Amino acid sequence: MQDSLSQTFAALADPTRRAMLAQLTLGDANISELAQPFLDRMSLPAITKHVKVLEKAGLVVKSRDAQWRSCTLNAEALRAVADWMEQYRSFWEARFDRLDAYLKTLPKKQKSEGAKNGRQRKAK
Amino acid sequence: MQDSLSQTFAALADPTRRAMLAQLTLGDANISELAQPFLDRMSLPAITKHVKVLEKAGLVVKSRDAQWRSCTLNAEALRAVADWMEQYRSFWEARFDRLDAYLKTLPKKQKSEGAKNGRQRKAK
DNA sequence: TGCACATTATACCTATCGGTTAATTAACCT
DNA sequence: AGGTTAATTAACCGATAGGTATAATGTGCA
Numbered sequence: 001m002q003d004s005l006s007q008t009f010a011a012l013a014d015p016t017r018r019a020m021l022a023q024l025t026l027g028d029a030n031i032s033e034l035a036q037p038f039l040d041r042m043s044l045p046a047i048t049k050h051v052k053v054l055e056k057a058g059l060v061v062k063s064r065d066a067q068w069r070s071c072t073l074n075a076e077a078l079r080a081v082a083d084w085m086e087q088y089r090s091f092w093e094a095r096f097d098r099l100d101a102y103l104k105t106l107p108k109k110q111k112s113e114g115a116k117n118g119r120q121r122k123a124k
Numbered sequence: 125m126q127d128s129l130s131q132t133f134a135a136l137a138d139p140t141r142r143a144m145l146a147q148l149t150l151g152d153a154n155i156s157e158l159a160q161p162f163l164d165r166m167s168l169p170a171i172t173k174h175v176k177v178l179e180k181a182g183l184v185v186k187s188r189d190a191q192w193r194s195c196t197l198n199a200e201a202l203r204a205v206a207d208w209m210e211q212y213r214s215f216w217e218a219r220f221d222r223l224d225a226y227l228k229t230l231p232k233k234q235k236s237e238g239a240k241n242g243r244q245r246k247a248k
Numbered sequence: 249t250g251c252a253c254a255t256t257a258t259a260c261c262t263a264t265c266g267g268t269t270a271a272t273t274a275a276c277c278t
Numbered sequence: 279a280g281g282t283t284a285a286t287t288a289a290c291c292g293a294t295a296g297g298t299a300t301a302a303t304g305t306g307c308a
Contacts, residue, residue: 006137013133014296015126018208025215031255046297048256053295067254067305075215082213084142085206091149091199092206138266155285170267172286177265191275191284 004058005080011057012081016042017050021059024073031069128182129204135181136205140166141174145183148197155193 011017020034035047051071054060058077062069135141144158159171175195178184182201186193 003139005142006139009133009137010295013130013137015130016296018129021212025212032253042296043298044254045256045299049296052256067303069255073215075212078209078212079216082209082216085202085209088145088149088199088202089206091197092203134265140266156283166266167268168285169269169287173266176286193285 005084008057008059008077008081011053011059014050014053017054020050020054020071021073024060024071028070028072030065030071034071129208132181132183132201132205135177135183138174138177141178144174144178145197148184148195152194152196154189154195158195 016038019037023029023034023037031044031047031051034051035044038047051060051062055062059074061072061074063072064070140162143161147153147158147161155168155171155175158175159168162171175184175186179186183198185196185198187196188194
């Protein structure tokens with residue numbers, strides 16, 4: 001997996017782990033608490049593994065308190081994802097793809113034909 | 125993998141595939157063109173597989189033109205990711221992460237009793 | 249001292265991932 | 279028809295992902 005962006009994406013590519021992150025937005029939680037919604041579906045060691053994946057990706061920080069491990073959301077780790085996403089935002093947010101990125105930086109202006117699309121080829 | 129958000133995240137969790145998406149922001153490309161930067165590292169069938177992953181995730185649309193398959197970026201598919209990310213933005217964007225998280229949940233402060241971790245940073 | 253509880257480690261299983269080589273399909277071009 | 283090119287399929291491989299059951303670790307407490 002190597003690079004950390006890939007690691008983060010991989011960590012997010014699982015509904016159980018995303019649900020855990022969602023729960024952590026409501027506050028820290030220890031393993032048992034994090035596990036509770038899933039215990040009808042999977043075992044505790046499975047939970048531990050999921051948490052470890054989140055931890056390695058930097059999305060969660062664990063601290064120990066006696067026999068409990070308190071997990072904290074570290075949303076910082078999502079910034080890299082957000083930054084990566086940003087380069088694509090203009091491609092989905094407006095109809096006039098790349099032009100839109102430019103227009104956003106200016107006061108309202110009118111759009112002249114969106115086909116500014118640098119993208120056709122077929123030049124065979 | 126089931127859910128499409130997981131599928132999208134999984135598709136993005138590979139540097140080769142992300143590089144392909146990046147190239148597609150510059151314009152459509154067929155398989156050979158997409159493959160070109162990677163052919164010293166991997167074979168053409170490997171490329172085909174990567175493209176197929178992107179296609180199944182909806183990130184790329186393929187159209188055929190004689191023996192060529194023209195690939196187009198479909199950034200629409202990234203919107204679901206962006207929407208998901210949005211719910212975490214406040215957790216990394218503000219300088220006062222923790223405080224922000226706390227403020228957002230202020231209305232439901234009645235759970236402070238039972239839950240040992242209701243939300244507070246644990247005066248350790 | 250010793251039990252109960254929270255969590256992790258170990259060992260194992262199956263399925264999927266990312267890659268390979270070799271063969272196949274499909275279209276074009278004389 | 280035959281050859282070249284673009285892309286895919288098929289069969290295979292080793293590594294990893296996600297899960298299991300069970301054993302081990304570490305801490306608080308009666």
